[in-house]
Amino acid sequence: MRQPRPELLKRREFTLLILILLLLLAITLRSPNFFQPGNLYDILNDTAILIMVAIGQMMVMVTGGIDLSVASGIALAGMSVGMLNQYYPQIPIAVIVLISLAIGFVLGSFNGILVALAKIPPIITTLGTMSIYRGFVFVLSKGEWVSAHEMTEAFRELPRGTTAGIANLLLCALLVTAAAAIFLHLSKTGRELYAAGGNRVAAQYVGVNLRRIDYLVFTVSGIIVGLSGLLWVTRYASAQNETASGFELQTVAACVIGGVSSMGGCGTLWGVVLGALFLGIVNNALTVINLSPFYQMAIQGFVILVAIVANTLVDRRNQLAMLRKRAL
């Protein structure tokens, strides 16, 4: 199994950063309005949810799993809090935030229990829960939407409101990123995620509790999904049955572009944040250079394929270099 080698990984993120800067430059040359503080701030805001959910996805992928239920989870949590606000407008926002986290916890735990205890492969578990959660959105809403005028003012203003001069939405993304950085880099459990993904058998022999890790990553991903559901619905001021449809692919794409291997064991937080920003910039650029949003899916698929092939080639070159060094 590949070992995380800091200097190489740093190089990959460096490449990605340069790519992002080149992309920004290219778009700015095409349309000068792009490189304005206002637009850049918009891109950050638009990408905030993707960054958060991609971080949860990354933790799952680092252990060798995948969470395909995130988009359905966002829709279910979003619809739940949206309807709660519609029918019980007196509930304070702080309580609604807690409820969204709790819903996410339940959804994530369900995945985690199926993977950790029932030993169902993550891809099957989350393919199943993807359609189960999406189905429950429909059962809950009976096909109706919650639209802007049915929400309270405070609810709609949640992501736009500012704390210490930063939009709440962006603040959430920053907090999640900071928490994840501390967890992944400084805690023992965080390091165990990499061990579990690198080599499960070896990890077990050195005393990593695989069950606990499997349960933990899906639950963390779920909690982030719960919060993101609330933020999504409040930001777009509508809760729909098709909310976030196809979003799970974007989170996987952000991870893969950021250098997370789908076999587990490697990937860094900064890579994933850059990968998410890369996608956010591409999406924003489509509208800025007047390309139809219908191109988004194809471009995304193409970018994913190029990224994973490039990652594999870089890895192979590194392995060759390592072998050569050893031969000398």
Place this chain on the structure above:
Amino acid sequence: MENRKAAAAPRPGEKRRSLSGRIARSLMEWEAILLLIFVLVMVVNANLSSHFLDLFNILDTTFNFMEKAIVALPMIFVIICGDIDISVAGIIALASLLMGMASAAGAGTGALVLIGLGAGLAAGFLNGFLITRFGIPSIAVTIGSMSLFRGLAYAALGDRAYTKYPASFAALGQGYVGATIIPLQLVLFLLLALVFGLLLHRTTFGRKVYAVGNNPTTARFSGVPVGSIRLIVFSLSGLMSGLASILLTSRIGSTRPNIASGWELEIITTVLLGGVSMSGGKGNIFGVIIGIFLIGFLKFGMGLINVSGKVMNIVIGFLLIVAIMLPDYVGYLRERLLLRRQQRE
């Protein structure tokens, strides 16, 4: 995921024979359980609605799931290889798009069929090439290509649709055998099932597919061309998706970018429900054929009593999870039993 497999792999070599014997027996049992559920579904459905056990209705409802069934056949090979193909529905959309373009340019039915099959084969080959040439896990490649293939359909069509197809093309997906009430699609599926069944269970190619799924490294050292086998299997998957695209496009008579969306989930569910193991090397065609008709008639029955499609998805999702849990759980119990017996000896 590779590692999960490795964790389960080390087993005492001398137990191999009795182990495979037990696997064979448990599979037989799994098919028996499936058959039982199938009969149960039929009986419950027949009691819930008087329209269910009508020969014409039963035959006609197969139109609703034969296209998926045709893609499920090569998916058996893909999953036995230890791989997965999430892009099949994307391939259907892409092939349908190209047929729509060709039809708009005045192509005849023969040309449309060739284009559909060719597009599917090319897309499947691209998947297989990326997977085997660069050694990338199939899930990563097919998630990307699924987005690319369907994305191309969105990019080309946007919110428009192709709806002009020649009359003889429409007959392909809607036709019956002669003047009978037997759908052409059903006959085509049964023929293909026979071909794929023979290929899997009666040829060296089929045995090699199992070998690749059981242990790719061992297979390679035993002289099995692992890369070529997987490449062929993914190409087959693409080809059959192309065929399904022809039938579906012909049946509904239009191409929209969201055509067949979400089908990958249902097709994979069917195959797994049929007893094919996600960790590779296990499964057979009979279980999957039962699974196909089980899900098909279950949905038909739910439709008759006005269950909405979204609620059906909940049922299918749970069915998938339970279908995976059951045989694994039975196997786990059996292994513990065996261990206890060994300890006693």
